Amino acid sequence: MTTLSPYDSMSPVNQTAYRAKEAAATLAPLPRAAKDDALLAVADALEVRASEIVEANAQDVARAREAGIGEGMIDRLTLTPERVRAIASDVRDVAALPDPVGEVVRGSTLPNGIDLRQVRVPLGVVGIIYEGRPNVTVDAAALCLKSGNAVLLRGSSSAYRSNTALVRVLRDAVHGAGLPADAVQLVPGEGRDSVRELMRARGLVDVLIPRGGASLINTVVQESVVPVIETGTGNCHVYVDADADLDTAVEILVNSKAQRVGVCNAAETLLVHRDIAPAFLPRALDALAAAGVTVHADERVMAYAEDSKATVVEATTEDWETEYLSHDIAAAVVDSLDRAVEHIRLWTSGHTEAIVTTSQQAARRFTQLVDSTTVAVNASTRFTDGGQFGFGAEIGISTQKLHARGPMGLPELTSTKYIVTGDGHVRR
Structure with a gap:
């Protein structure tokens, strides 16, 4: 048989x-x-x-x-x-x-x-x-x-x-x-x-x-x-704190968004503390314009766009959850670090979030409260990568919490x- x-x-x-x-x-x-x-x-x-x-x-x-x-x-x-x-x-x-x-x-x-x-x-x-x-x-x-x-x-x-x-x-x-x-x-x-x-x-x-x-x-x-x-997908955020160095913040923002737009670790949302918004946003909008980035802005960001070279459109709810993978970024002014964290918790895909600040207290609180695979302090979101982390290579970036997380x-x-x-x- x-x-x-x-x-x-x-x-x-x-x-x-x-x-x-x-x-x-x-x-x-x-x-x-x-x-x-x-x-x-x-x-x-x-x-x-x-x-x-x-x-x-x-x-x-x-x-x-x-x-x-x-x-x-x-x-x-x-x-x-x-x-x-x-x-x-x-x-x-x-x-x-x-x-x-x-x-x-x-x-x-x-x-x-x-x-x-x-x-x-x-x-x-x-x-x-x-x-x-x-x-x-x-x-x-x-x-x-x-x-x-x-x-x-x-x-x-x-x-x-x-x-x-x-x-x-x-x-x-x-x-x-x-x-x-x-x-x-x-x-x-x-x-x-x-x-x-x-x-x-x-x-x-x-x-x-x-x-x-x-x-x-x-x-x-x-x-x-x-x-x-x-x-996971990469709806990554850059938060510019009240105590941020302006030059550092502009450089990190532009690198996070525009160094390479079609990747999961590119920034898709900018959050700016209200206290630094008057000094930071005019510079940031011009820098984003020079990089060819369109800004999807809330009302408070729009107020700084009149004299800017940037292409600015009104943001909708959909913008906060969008992974653009293009020369686009959503932008909002927030009243505090905690409000930035609330926004991130609501809309993030859990990939990478960055804070730009000179305050160790603010950096520590942000890293404690934000629950994503990677939290960057005064560094571009673009560093979330197996090669950049010294792993040699990666099979992907996991946004789940079981077995593997991150690159x-x-x-x-x-x-x-x-x-x-x-x-x-x-x-x-």
Whole structure:
């Protein structure tokens, strides 16, 4: 009698996840050297086969232009030989990072003589659902491989040809380095059905990480039966306190908003203490105008806009909750630090908030009261980033409170297990 494997009756998506689960079991015990060799092979292959990747990407870019997609999104989608080389360099950087697997988080010898250790272990099979940028395909694969995880990649249909070419290169390199090719897989299908099926692959997929806009993230969080690490949108605030240094405040504001607008750690709301508003707002509005930023202002900010070069429009309730990802910022005058905190609590996405102040008391109160992944004191919101934090790289920025919060580096792609070592111990 022939016994059929469960694999035979699975859908293509579940078959992919099943192969990833088997690959994850092979990856978990590998030493660092084996994983690093595979990553270096990936970096070399990306450079050698750059023309193949760029050619596939050009097809996606052409389709995007035909569909009328904006230039900002097309720029994120586009891969050039220089960008492929930069991606390869990032992979080498990941290879150089410490391996979190096997790290002892804590340990002790219990009174009964048992040795107890809590050690880091891979999560297993990590599914990444993301939009637009094909560089995420390589970044996610590299971080998952380094942390001993198999990865299932589900990018957007707009980058399907690019992602297909990239994953083909990754799999060939990983296999050539002696690791299972199925450690890196593209989830089959371009439609939403494959995403839904991935979200229901509980038992085959250990965790899903969505990266993208609010709609994508909310869909995954609300519909997935697979555990989700939520990477959040960035409705980030800059609060200029009554005791702020004006030059510092202007510089931090403009950098937070305009250094790069289409990212989750860009500032989307400016809050200004009423006592400093007369001195600060005229300068701030002109500086924002020079940076090409449109200000969505409340009535009190509008009062300072008459002689300004800024483009100022009246703010609506919707502006306070909007992640613009563009050259736009909402702005309001508040009566106190506590009022600023109340505004932030009401509208924040929990990503990053900044205070500009020379008062240690104000800084301390702000950091105590604001509950976001990152609170910056006299620093730009743009520093909330795995690379800037010295993590080397990140899989995303988690705005939830369980397992991981803030920029997620290699340790956040692990779980832990306890190892109990005795000498014939039995419990009485």
